[in-house]
Amino acid sequence: MTAISASQRKRQVAPPSPAVDQMTGTTDKPAEILAGVASNEGTDAVFAAVAHRLYEERRRRDRVMADHGSLFGEPSWDILLDLFISLGASRQVSVSSACLAARVAQSTALRYVGELELAGLVFRSPDPHDGRRSHIALTGIGLTRMRDYLAGVG
Template identity: 50%
Template sequence: MNLRQAMARLTMLHEGPGESYGIAAPIALIVADDARAASEAIAALEMTGCIARKPVSFAEASADLSNYDGLDLILIEAVAAPDALLDVVLARADMLARERSLGVVATVLPEQIDAAAAQLLGPRAQLLCNPGKADRISAISTAKWRARGVMDDVNREAESARLRRLSEEVARIAETLARLTRVDDAEPRGGVRDRGTGYRGPDAGPAVEIAPAEIRAVIRARRLRAQFFADELFADPAWDMLLDLFAAELERRQVSVSSLCIAAAVPPTTALRWIGTLHDAGLFERQADPSDRRRAYIGLSSKGLEGMRSYAGAVKRAGLHLV
């Protein structure tokens, strides 16, 4: 199977029954100042069955992006884009996505991640960084179906399912440990359950002091595995990011989106996708930087923080070690 056939098969994973009933192909606008990036975007659009309008420059798009009617998707290729124009285009694309139910896919450089995340972190927006062809195909396929109200992206569903399994496993372990350490079993105390994500906090127990150094030690131990085993064997970006944000919360320190991508120990595009997944699940929240509008921080939501505190406390009460 050649690359084109492989990409076609990946695209087919996202196709619904409507594809064979004459539904018009989605129309996409490409915003790019770099010819090569524009060409790659056009090629990816063609492989997903989308129609690409003539690419426009950032200067043209920043003048008035709302002039472009009949769109389903907006693709933003940020390489070579001036910072000031990039900010304007991202903000206007985000506004249009909300107003017109458009999909937005923005491909950025590593140094542009924070600026882009400050503008785009909604359910209809996807950020890519140094993406491969498969990443582009998958993101565009997801975006076009979201633009039409169909939330059936295979990759996203797989990650959401994995997130639910992770949450349920954490809840199960924490609940078991709390049960083992409970002195009085006569009156069971209710936990907190979020049926949307499968998260459930453990029963209450004695307060346990948790030092940020303990969490940082767990993170260092997890990173040491890469010296002895292939990285992909233990890729677990959701838990790595939860640990990093928990440590930062205990240290009263803010974490930028780009720093969190590094903490995830996976390629940037994968990390950005997981940040979106955890944000949608209500475990992460975006925090604006009042001193710099081009920077966005990510922190644990109250639900995420409660879950991490409860889990770490239950583990310590049981005399076990965090992992």
Template identity: 50%
Template sequence: MGDDGRATGGTFPTSADWHRAPDILAIVEERHRAAVEEVFDAVRGGSRAWTDWCGAIERLNQPGSAGIVVADARGVGEAELAVVLPLLDAFARGGGQRVIIVLDFEQIDSISAALAAPGIELLCAPTMAEYVAAVIVAGGGAGGVRDSGREAEAERLRQLHEQVARIAETLARLAGDVADPTLRESGREPGRESAREAGHVGEHGMRYRGPAPSAVAAPDITARDIRDAIRARRLRDQHFAGGLFEDPAWDMLLDLFAAELERSQVSVSSLCIAAAVAPTTALRWIAKLTDAGLFERQPDPFDRRRAYMALSARASAAMRAYVGAVQRIGTAIA
């Protein structure tokens, strides 16, 4: 093994060589190693170790494998993935360790179906800035980065987390209003306790509060109403600069709500398309909204390589409350 922690004389070092865990374990096929080395070179500090997907089986079965794992799955066959992905999932669960998996769009469904542990970051055909930022956020960079996009990407990750926290708290409050409108009269804010207990923190400044839900039944909510709203949102992109109206959380909530009303299923890749943003950004939002308790993963009982996404009961109740309130005041779904 070289001084930098890389294996020498082969892709996988023997167990005796691993006298201490590296900061980063890279699972990379030879054809992608140069690109991954460029990413790691942009991250100053930290020891590295390298293996291919075959060697990963032995490496991940050892205790104290690494601080974080970066697994580049692009072009890797399903048979190899089927063996290693559960080990990566267990690795992330074992000690709250971070795992970054780089994949192609065509692999989204099969790879996401095998992974359920928190702390796993999926990067779909990432740019250099996205790749570097993910390694830094995961804890792989000790001394800074030479990539100009790092600060912007890290700031975007921070803002994403804060936005999801606010969305979760707002939807929890909406669902609480529907469940028990008398809570407002008692001085308690519905949903605030559940959101906090789930570990979400939002801003508690000035907020708009609509009227309490009417006792009159809301008009029927149809999937067509929701699909029309989605089409209207996409029409904006034809008349304004791209990216101006990005709102992936709401776009995905609308898509899953429409699917619920249609009694249809939505794959992870399909939900990424509905988000109308880059796949890596969509995957990040899916993970955050799942952690927030708004989305649920539903494995396909007929195909273990596929998982579907759906609204949680809390999110579904909140969406129905929102659409019902919009219909009562006679305005369009935003």
């Protein structure tokens, strides 16, 4: 048996580059994701309406269950819905705006943004006009998974 160094082991188990989605072959570049949205414009408009309805239903549920609101929180899902809706409207979303959409404390929302990044569902990019701010968007796989889910909700 040949001994494998720790650095070789890391290279062997390292995840694929986040730039290319291994399931769909799409990239995480915003322009290419937006081009993909344009090619699915009619379908994505329907999906965006479904996503918007789901997001609004969650807000309604929050109001009705205000006394028990902490039992029903899903910040990651709220962020994903917001990003899908914004993508359909060709709006960039700042990380702070995504945190507001999650309807939790900013530190909690930032933790969820980090988890979504690690899962490969979202990515951050710097704001070219404001070095203090970054934007967040769905990755190719995040977009595909959201489409798959929303297609089943109809």
